[in-house]
Amino acid sequence: MEKFTTKKLKKLFTSFFLEKQHKQIASASLVPDNDGSVLFTTAGMHPLVPYLLGKSHPEGKRLVDFQKCIRTSDIDEVGDKSHLTFFEMLGSWSLGDYFKNEILEYSFEFLTHKKWLNLPIYKLAVSCFEGDKNSPKDTFSYNKWKTLGIKEENIFYLPAEHNWWALGEVGPCGPDSEMFYITNKAPCGKECSPACSCGRYLEIWNDVFMGYVRHKENGPIVELESKNVDTGMGIERTVCVLNGYDSVYEIDSLKPAITMLEKLSGKKYDENEKVTRAMRIIADHLRATTMILGDEIPTLPSNVGRGYVLRRLIRRSVNFARRLNIDAFALEQVVLWYIDFFKEDYTSLQNNHSMIIEEFKKEIEQFNKTLSYGLKEFEKVKLQSKNMIIDGIAAFRLYDTFGFPMEITKELAHEAGYTVDEKKYHEKFAEHQEKSRASNTQVFKGGLAGTDEIYAKYHTATHLLLACLRKHFGNDINQRGSNITAERLRFDFNINRKLEKHELQLLEDEINKIINQKVDVIMRETSLKEAKESGAVGIFEDKYGDKVFVYSIGDFSKEICGGPHASNTSELGHFKIIKEESCSAGVRRIKAILQ
Numbered sequence: 006m007e008k009f010t011t012k013k014l015k016k017l018f019t020s021f022f023l024e025k026q027h028k029q030i031a032s033a034s035l036v037p038d039n040d041g042s043v044l045f046t047t048a049g050m051h052p053l054v055p056y057l058l059g060k061s062h063p064e065g066k067r068l069v070d071f072q073k074c075i076r077t078s079d080i081d082e083v084g085d086k087s088h089l090t091f092f093e094m095l096g097s098w099s100l101g102d103y104f105k106n107e108i109l110e111y112s113f114e115f116l117t118h119k120k121w122l123n124l125p126i127y128k129l130a131v132s133c134f135e136g137d138k139n140s141p142k143d144t145f146s147y148n149k150w151k152t153l154g155i156k157e158e159n160i161f162y163l164p165a166e167h168n169w170w171a172l173g174e175v176g177p178c179g180p181d182s183e184m185f186y187i188t189n190k191a192p193c194g195k196e197c198s199p200a201c202s203c204g205r206y207l208e209i210w211n212d213v214f215m216g217y218v219r220h221k222e223n224g225p226i227v228e229l230e231s232k233n234v235d236t237g238m239g240i241e242r243t244v245c246v247l248n249g250y251d252s253v254y255e256i257d258s259l260k261p262a263i264t265m266l267e268k269l270s271g272k273k274y275d276e277n278e279k280v281t282r283a284m285r286i287i288a289d290h291l292r293a294t295t296m297i298l299g300d301e302i303p304t305l306p307s308n309v310g311r312g313y314v315l316r317r318l319i320r321r322s323v324n325f326a327r328r329l330n331i332d333a334f335a336l337e338q339v340v341l342w343y344i345d346f347f348k349e350d351y352t353s354l355q356n357n358h359s360m361i362i363e364e365f366k367k368e369i370e371q372f373n374k375t376l377s378y379g380l381k382e383f384e385k386v387k388l389q390s391k392n393m394i395i396d397g398i399a400a401f402r403l404y405d406t407f408g409f410p411m412e413i414t415k416e417l418a419h420e421a422g423y424t425v426d427e428k429k430y431h432e433k434f435a436e437h438q439e440k441s442r443a444s445n446t447q448v449f450k451g452g453l454a455g456t457d458e459i460y461a462k463y464h465t466a467t468h469l470l471l472a473c474l475r476k477h478f479g480n481d482i483n484q485r486g487s488n489i490t491a492e493r494l495r496f497d498f499n500i501n502r503k504l505e506k507h508e509l510q511l512l513e514d515e516i517n518k519i520i521n522q523k524v525d526v527i528m529r530e531t532s533l534k535e536a537k538e539s540g541a542v543g544i545f546e547d548k549y550g551d552k553v554f555v556y557s558i559g560d561f562s563k564e565i566c567g568g569p570h571a572s573n574t575s576e577l578g579h580f581k582i583i584k585e586e587s588c589s590a591g592v593r594r595i596k597a598i599l600q
């Protein structure tokens with residue numbers, strides 16, 4: 006059989022749906038736009054949720070794309086044959102246009118026609134929803150597959166556990182019909198079906214009949230007005246299956262990274278299980294690292310949210326590289342290869358090329374510093390431990406003081422034949438989080454909590470943005486909302502019109518000019534009355550006590566605020582507006598990042 010590559014599969018899938026009058030849309034950012042419940046985009050349909058719920062899509066009712074996704078829930082499984090943190094997903098949608106009949110015909114044609122995947126019909130199995138209180142038994146799909154030519158022995162009814170798809174606790178959902186490739190493995194028993202994990206049936210595609218929605222957690226599942234179709238094909242898994250590979254690491258978007266790691270370490274990938282696992286973890290984590298840093302909304306390593314996931318990915322890679330005797334900085338080569346491989350499909354990788362490398366190296370430097378202290382500390386902890394169990398409080402201290410993610414402590418413990426008291430660790434961790442939350446609220450009365458350096462920079466950038474908005478659009482412009490994450494700032498302000506492109510450019514240029522002038526950020530404690538008299542801008546006045554902090558940035562900005570702030574504008578890097586949109590009547594919203 007001819008070898009399939011991820012590039013070829015992408016081309017075939019999108020061409021097929023283009024022929025069926027679908028429009029191709031670009032992959033959305035890994036940072037979800039309208040969903041605060043998860044850190045990353047986790048499925049192809051994720052960015053399309055508003056449209057599945059009825060909003061009209063500018064490109065029409067038939068869409069196709071490939072989407073970059075990150076799932077971190079399985080991070081501990083990475084290293085086996087199939088789990089990945091970053092993956093790509095092909096998807097097609099009917100937004101209230103065609104439904105089951107057409108998509109099942111399309112699916113069959115794409116899988117079996119010689120112009121497309123050309124799979125023999127006898128190698129295909131499918132599953133259909135067996136029905137429950139939310140939705141009836143899907144006899145339509147069963148009969149349709151039969152008419153199309155799938156043998157009844159290869160059509161299975163399965164329960165919601167297998168054939169009901171939902172993005173999360175709330176949102177659009179529905180029964181699905183999944184397609185499987187039948188391998189040469191014999192059935193594992195009489196009951197063998199696509200529901201078991203014996204390896205006979207490997208999933209390649211999923212057609213979800215997204216005609217339902219759950220509005221709140223544990224709430225009822227209700228029918229949607231528009232009946233949508235959402236299909237998703239995991240690119241890595243499908244290419245692996247189609248080629249008959251033993252693991253996903255054999256495919257074109259991962260294998261070259263493994264080969265580079267072999268060269269760098271002088272070890273063979275299949276030398277022993279430990280080496281195989283380590284190389285897979287590094288290859289996976291560096292791929293995810295490249296995509297997160299190089300996203301159109303880049304995330305930088307930090308101790309919160311997405312930044313923390315990124316930090317763990319980089320630090321784990323370094324840790325496993327160390328075991329293979331690979332110098333951490335040499336991993337840059339692998340990152341460069343990933344940029345090169347993916348840059349045509351995800352152009353932000355090109356634009357962010359030097360930033361990706363700089364930030365990657367910076368994080369390694371920082372980790373190296375803490376690592377040498379931490380390893381010494383770990384040896385001490387080991388000596389003090391009883392019954393070969395690493396104390397949970399000591400493990401927490403390793404995290405808190407030495408920057409050791411728990412999993413690194415676990416790995417080190419495991420290697421030395423120790424276990425870690427994880428329960429105690431998690432208790433301590435939760436206690437710590439509660440304490441820091443409480444103290445943040447205390448310190449940052451302005452409501453902009455966050456001790457991280459990156460937060461401080463965004464905070465200062467927000468002041469500059471308000472100052473420049475007032476300068477150009479009038480002193481009656483005020484803050485109507487502000488939200489800072491480690492990845493971006495979001496600022497809402499009152500103005501009764503859209504800002505034009507050239508006006509956004511003007512704001513960006515002016516802010517970058519101030520950044521480049523290396524202006525000190527000065528904090529002064531004073532009375533509210535005096536602060537106001539000095540012309541300081543303040544928004545949440547009722548929240549301030551009698552004493553307030555006034556932050557000044559040269560002559561440009563003077564604001565009452567709880568901080569924290571950068572100490573000099575030069576720390577901010579480069580300011581870039583990524584979005585300007587309406588927020589509510591008379592209020593616009595700007596999202597901006599520091600690069």
Ligand code: SER
Nearest residue numbers: 048050211235236237
């Ligand atoms: N949403 C479904 C999935 O992720 C199909 O796109 O599998």
